Amino acid sequence: MKKLLSVSIALIMVLMLAACSNEGDSGTEKKSTSSELTESSEAPKPTESAESTDEKLVIGISVRNIENPYYVQIYDAVKQFTEYMGEEKFDIQFIACDSSDDQQVSDVQAMIARGGKNTVIYIDPNNAAVCSSVAKICEEAGVYWCSVWSYADGVYPYNFNYYAFHQTPGQVESEKELCLDMFSQFEEANKGKILAIKGLEGNTASIDRFAGLNEALKEAPDVELLDSQNGDWNPQTAQTLTTTWLNKYGADEIDAIWCANDEMALAVIETLKSQGLNGKIKVTGFDGITDAVNAIKSDDMFGTVGANPWLEGGQGVAYLYACWKGDLDVTSLSEGERCFYTEPQILTKENIDDFIKDYIDNSPEIDFDNYMDMIYAPLELE
Amino acid sequence: MEHTTIFSCKNITKDFSGMRALDSIDMDIKSGEIVGLIGENGAGKSTLLKIIMGFQPATSGEMYMNGERFSPAGTRDANYKGIGMVYQEQSLITNLTVAQNIYFGFEKKFRQFGIGVNWKEMNEQARRVLAEVGSGEIAPGKKAGELNFATRQMVEIAKVLNSVRLSNADHYLILLDEPTSLLNDNEIKLLFKQVQKLKEEGHSIVFVSHRLDEVLELTDRIYVFKDGKGVGQVETKKADEATLYEMMVGRSTSGEYFKIEKQKEPGDEIVLEVKDLALKGAFKEVSFQLHKGEAFGICGVVGSGKEELCSVLIGDDKPTAGTIWQNGSQRKFSSPADALKHGIITVPKERRVEGIVEIRSIGDNIIISNLDEIRQGCYLSPGKIKDIGEQWIDRLSIKCTGVDALVQSLSGGNAQKVVFARALQSSCRILILNHPTRGVDVGAKEEIYTLIREITAQGISVIVLGDTLDECIALSNTVMVMKDGFVTKIVDAPKYNKPDQVKVAQFMM
Amino acid sequence: MQNSSKESITIAEEFIRETKKQEQRAIIMKLVPIVLLIALIIIFGSITPQFLTVSNLYSNILEQLSILLVTSMGTTFVILMGGIDLSTEGMVGFAGCFVGLLVQNSANDMNLGILGIIITILFSALIGAGIGLIHTKLRLPSFIITFSAGYIAQGLGVLTYKGIPAAILDEGIRNLYFHKIAGLPVLTWIAFVVFFIALFLEKKTAFGRYVFAIGDNEKIPVMSGVNVNKVKILVFVWTGICFGIAGIMGAAKLGTSQIYIGQDLLFPTLTAVVVGGTSMSGGQGGVVNTLIGVLIVTVLQNGMVMAGVPNELQKGVQGLIIISVIVLSRRRSRKQIVK
Amino acid sequence: MMQLKNKVKIKVNSTIIGTIALILLVGIFGMVNSSFLASNNIGNILTDISPLLTMAIGVTFIIMIGSTDLSIGAVCSMSSVLFVRYAELLGPGAYLLVIVFGLFSGLIVGLLHTQFKVPSFIASLGIMSVWQSLSLVFSNNGTIQLNPKQWYLTDWMGSKFGLLPIVFLISIIVAMVYLFLQTRTSFGKKVFTIGANERSAVMSGIPCARTKVLIFSLAGACYAAAGIMFVTKLASGSPNLGDDFTLLAIAAVALGGTSLSGGRGSVINTLIGVAIAMVIRNGMTVTGVDGFWQKIVFGSIIIIAAYMTTDRSNKEQVIK
DSSP: OHHHHHHHHHHHHHHHHHHHHOTTOOSOHHHHHHHHHHHHSOOOOTTSOSTTSOOOEEEEEEESOTTOHHHHHHHHHHHHHHHHHOGGGEEEEEEEOTTOHHHHHHHHHHHHHHHTTSEEEEEOOSSTTHHHHHHHHHHHHTOEEEEESOOOTTOOGGGOSSEEEEEEOOHHHHHHHHHHHHHHTSSSTTOEEEEEEESSTBOHHHHHHHHHHHHHHHHOTTEEEEEEEEOTTOHHHHHHHHHHHHHHHOGGGOOEEEESSHHHHHHHHHHHHHTTOBTTBEEEOSBOOHHHHHHHHTTSOOEEEEOOHIIIIIIHHHHHHHHHHTSOOGGGSOHHHHEEEOOOEEEEHHHHHHHIIIIIISOOOOOSTTGGGGOOEEOOOO | OOOOEEEEEEEEEEEETTEEEEEEEEEEEETTOEEEEEOOTTSSHHHHHHHHHTSSOOSEEEEEETTEEOOOSSHHHHHHTTEEEEOSSOOOOTTSBHHHHHTTTOGGGGEETTTEEOHHHHHHHHHHHHHHTTOTTSOTTSBGGGSOHHHHHHHHHHHHHHHHHTSOOSSOEEEEESTTTTOOHHHHHHHHHHHHHHHHTTOEEEEEOSOHHHHHHHOSEEEEEETTEEEEEEEGGGOOHHHHHHHHHSSOOOGGGGOGGGOOOOOSOEEEEEEEEEETTTEEEEEEEEETTOEEEEEOOTTSSHHHHHHHHTTSSOOSEEEEEETTEEEOOSSHHHHHHTTEEEEOSSIIIIIOOTTSBHHHHHHGGGHHHHOBTTBOOHHHHHHHHHHHHHHTTOOSSOTTSBGGGSOHHHHHHHHHHHHHHTTOSEEEEESTTTTOOHHHHHHHHHHHHHHHHTTOEEEEEOSSHHHHHHHOSEEEEEETTEEEEEEEOOTTOOOOHHHHHHHHO | OHHHHHHHHHHHHHHHHHHHHHHHHHHHHHHHHHHHHHHHHHHHHHHOGGGGSHIIIIIIHHHHHHHHHHHHHHHHHHHHTTOOOOOHHHHHHHHHHHHHHHSSBSSSOOOOTHHHHHHHHHHHHHHHHHHHHHHHHSOOOHHHHHHHHHHHHHHHHHHHHTTSOEEBOOHHHHHHHHSEETTEEHHHHHHHHHHHHHHHHHHHBHHHHHHHHHHHHTHHHHHTTOOHHHHHHHHHHHHHHHHHHHHHHHHHHHSEEOGGGGTTOHHHHHHHHHHHTOOTTSSSOOHHHHHHHHHHHHHHHHHHHHTTOOHHHHHHHHHHHHHHHHHHTOOOOTTOOOO | OHHHHHHHHHHHHHHHHHHHHHHHHHHHHHHHOGGGGSHHHHHHHHHHHHHHHHHHHHHHHHHHTTOOOSOHHHHHHHHHHHHHHHHHHHTTHHHHHHHHHHHHHHHHHHHHHHHSOOOHHHHHHHHHHHHHHHHHHHTTTBOEEOOGGGHHHHHHHHSEETTEEHHHHHHHHHHHHHHHHHHHSHHHHHHHHHHHOHHHHHHTTOOHHHHHHHHHHHHHHHHHHHHHHHHHHHSEEOTTSSTTHHHHHHHHHHHHTOOTTSSOOOHHHHHHHHHHHHHHHHHHHHTTOOHHHHHHHHHHHHHHHHHHHSOOOOTTSOOO
């Protein structure tokens, strides 16, 4: 009996909370949600701009894992933007979903709950599919958002009012370019044997990047992919795989080891170092984190695809800000302006010094006013 | 030799959250004497022992060991003062060797390069210690789990002796709590020899047992407890079972102790027939018939195979040969649950381990064997459970605060009644009583005997494995004697012509 | 009487024979893990000859198992005690991050060298002690406390570098991985040192016996006046030390200090301990069993890659093998209670 | 006798304390950021709670009999994949398929556990990895999206009934059914008896093996249901979306005060445990706890909450 009683307590409590938090809730759910929102945080309709109120704009950044330098650089870029605009107006929330779709969607909901309409969301989907749920949520809440790297099939920005834009440096394309570049530099050009360490099984980023490699392989028929395994984004696993492979195939059989991201690539290099093979076997990664850049400089690593976090983060958020502020009406934009490539940066020995000069030694100047510059080429969504 | 008082306690009182468990107990123990400590369950015997061993402090009163004030902080402390205890439930760690058990907690003695332990040395020492208690044949390197109960008991004693030896007191005090409950007669004899030996060495022993005959045989002096009070002490020479019983229970023992006059003649209908039943390594060629309303006693020493026979009859073990028949049809029980379907259930031997469910309420404990009958559809009404529970509580006069009381709060006797209540509630036709009165105080025993008579009167057949021989004979209409896995004799035990214990016993030994 | 006594011998004989049989069966079952290990080696060897090369069996596999071996050595004791430790990934990851900041590195100008290593181990031990204290004093189940501790340690680890992992420049540490003795990196030898320490603790010390006693039946050591709580805390301290060492080894291997060092270590560790024959309910097994368990797990992972088992199937195969080991290596008496 | 009175008192407390802890948390978060209490955020929390709650409820009985189950997450992922993959083919039949799969998975674990005496920990660990592999096979190594044509299958669950999301109502119904089983059926009695003293349960003629298998199967069905709930939320099925929830679910049960050694506990406690865990998670984000600190805060609060809720009344009881 007591138990039954206390469960009802628990339930009543929850209901109570729900009730007290929105008096005069009426009409169908969708409408009421948004209307309450405007109540609970007095933000006027986006069109008549936000300066009139002292309400802060919540900039929500949802990424895969916080441990990754690439994301930290995005965070910095967004910080720069807020400094540029005047910090007190903003409230940055930077959250990792630890490779869990569910967590990521929950985070987005929570962030919207926090800022109401005064929220913009910058999301690097853990899996492409996440975008479809986020699109739904943001459309209902009337919150502008953008996706980076991957998008969900059938869910395209120009079909929505609040899905501001999708930007990507083009994982497949740039990965392909990098690989071809590498193949051409084998002792015997475009002929050799390589191994591939993928990311987490079933993860979109991993799949796309691997796809890039395969594209390249199609064009270089003499390059043989001996084996490909999952590194689960885990450097340790990458090392284990490497030692195993070195035994299975023998060092001189292997021309290159392809990795789905830089952490794993760097780990592989460490293993190669321990066997004095660094530089002899070419290694590629993805993301262009600082350590990778240094590794390229010191010839331990062949190359990586440097996304441009400053552009993506800084100008991306500027873009969203404009949408929220009402300066920009996305619906009036062309498809090419809402789904586009950002400039890919394929980093190899050749261009590494310039990159270091521009991005490592002195952090780049981001032009927040002409955010549309970030558009490198329109992206055709099939 | 002159007998100095080595231990004494002055008006020890112990309260448990308002309830008085011990009421100003006085006790003096001289060196080189064996003191018996008897009383019904809940009379306060174990509480006193616990206080002496320092498990719990007394609420008031003092204790003195070898003349000086004694208030132990814990077992170890008591040991250092020269007091050791052999516990009722065995306290050996089964996956450690004998030696490691004996020196458990005293490994420091065998320190080797800093933190290591020299097991060889320890084994040597252990062998010596075991030899002293006349069990030199026990291999110190053997895992305690591989020993039988009797041997373990000896190791226990060796362990205790060893730990008290640390105190440099010239005389020790050893507390034996129900040491014989798991031993057969030979083993008991052996144990008693050891105790006598200790006595001759001038050490003192406190001997706690439910078996008055043992107490009378072994002790010099007997303290009798009742409801937490000392109701007096008697020189063993001057005492006999009757007087002791009277002191304990407060009423005089009667010839009808076993309620023999209530014994009914069994019907002719055969409810269970066993033909050439065998379990490899346990018993062979066992055949008998059980009639309606019959009380069928099985006697035999530990290892005679009677225990195993029971576990086969209730489906807990599968027979390796032979057949079981019930009203003309053969049965192969796959599990106790299956046996219960055919109306066979047991009151198991190890009450706490396989009988009661301590952390559940009395009500739940009583109904669990009978769920399918009392539920309506899939609904099980708490009210119904309550009713059934209360019925049994006052039918068996179980002392408790209510049906919702947890069984762990009951005394041994009352807990046992709960187990009986469960068995009877299951509306069984055959009830297998495995030591139904083990660890049950005299008062409760009598009630259980009465109960058994009533059960048989209702036409339920009962198989009894008695805690003692006389109990078994007295309760049964028929007695089957087993020895080394074979049935050596089946004798009738009619109401007024019970077979002589000695005669029965000779078929056991 | 005559005949019965004659037959009684046969019963007695029967009994002895039965017990003998059971003992033999028990011995055989004890051997199952090692038999399986050998079987695996043969199978993989027949599939891919490279598997049987010395360089693979010796330098490769022994190197690959080193970190797992160390973590398992820690967890074994907790499980022997009947508890469980879920903090593995967090603790190892934390230690890896922590040591990176103490030795010469790219993030700050600390350069304590060997001292940094010692501090890290001590600190891990300290966390272990903390876990033990909470477990014993607040009487929280080891499951929940280590579960949370894992989270906290992980958080602390990430906090040490806020996303930009420090590169470890300290030669000393790096050489644990680069410098080889008899064809094996130093850290593998360290792993074996840890193993022998664990073996010593288990077999040769009172501490080891107490752990077994607690696992068997905690009430008895309490009754015999042993300070059970102290033992429990010490066990978690030992576990902390092991995780600390594992973390340092991971850092040495990666050359950067990041939380990944602990990733995907929990279940392999538990699997290794259990497959080796240490029972989750405590009191049975030991570090030698765990060593075999670790070997099985490592050989499986290595072998399946060697044999080119499809990626997605590898886990499944592993799972089935685990189950079958346990099925084969368990005595199944009717009355036995299994949780 | 007294001691027993205390116990009854404590039992009530552990539940009520849990509720208080929950209210406290909600209060704190509410104070830090009022929008935490905004009805749509409450909606979020309730939606987030639902899958975890369903899983935790399922595993509660398993923990009550002193066993454990590590296959939670894997079954959940596998179900999501199965559902999405066969939604087109079977339509509503997909629900049936997934639930049957859940029952089946539980059945295997149960049989391994009871018939071959494999400890539940290992049996479920093995089965876990099997499902992990198969879900990868069925999803062709990737997340598979629910074709918008099939959204109708799950949309009704996503919608709200008054303030309460339908998914939440479903999980609450599951909880209520379990509560009924626990308190008002012979099945519940058997569960508790087995958990409290399995040997006694055997001797008093309870069919332990059958009961256990049933418990595991039901639990499996619960995990599968949770899998569908994820599909509702993510409109996709993924071979590793459940992984993080295995330990979280068990922890939530323990957090509620159900003893991991079996015999003690309640579905109610699980309800509270889950609520606490999820409120912390959501609250931290809504109140803007820095991402770098969230894990630390989460872990610490769990310990505190666990300390508050665990029933420590019985000093004799051995804590492992």
